[in-house]
Amino acid sequence: MMFERNDEIRNQIWETVSGLEEEQLNRKPSPERWSIMQVLRHLNLMENVITNQARLALEKEQHVPVDKKPYELSLDRSRSVEAPPHVQPPAAPESLADVRSDLASSHRALEQFAQEHDTALLRSKSFPHPVFGEMDLAQWIDFTSYHEERHLGQIREIKQQLGL
Template identity: 25%
Template sequence: MKTSVQKKITDTFQKLKETLSLFPESDLNKVPYEGSWTAGQVAQHIIMADSGFPELFARKTEKTNRKPDENVKDIDALFLNFDLKMDAPVFLIPEKKEYNKNDLNLKLLKIESELLECAEKYDLTLISPDFQLPGFDKFTLYEWINFALVHTQRHTNQLNKIFKSLNNL
């Protein structure tokens, strides 16, 4: 399980880095269309949402009597439905400011490294009882990593749309 999770982490962040690299610094903070975030804001949102897993995993955990990936199908169905418009919770809305691509990349690299370390260090079959997404049961550590990855994939798709819009593709 650990090896396949680590491969998913590496693959997901590789695609994100490739997509973010498409943006010249001059386009990173351009609003592509009304109501959209900039590419810099999207990257910052990913950073905000995908940070803190080492702290979460180090907290109290509990054994479960269900499959450790039981919620994965529902998480994937929700977050990989690109036709569904979602609003970020207020605490995950990125600031409207000028973002620097190198700073964003360094923070994303740190998150990737932390997720890889968590996948190696922790028993991913355990439940984290201290935090819960609305509409879901308490997640196993495996499901939390999966959430981070599908959330990142969703916003990598959004970055591709922003790039196409800015470049009239």
């Protein structure tokens, strides 16, 4: 099933933050770095953008075959890419209940989108990624799991920096 990896990484994220207090989740390792809660909010914002862009791409007439992109490279955390403004988390502390609920909703929406459409159709429609260029919708759905795995590494690093 197309969404298995997405579910697996999301479960690892929840395991990694389980037992942490809201104050710990909202604490930043340094002023210029994100808190764990901000990372979680970023994942929610990204999932929403990907789902919305994918829906818009389906409405377009174009059917352009797209080469497989090396988005697995996003796991290399030695390379930093600043998140575009529309997927940057708010600076203010947030409640875990709100972020968890929003993440569950965005995850369900992307999963539902993936299940509702034939893989051939998903491979025939695309929209651009800021680093990897044009990616088809099936690649975008798979990329989401790699993006989350990258941030799982970041969450683990933040925990270590905060001594949690």
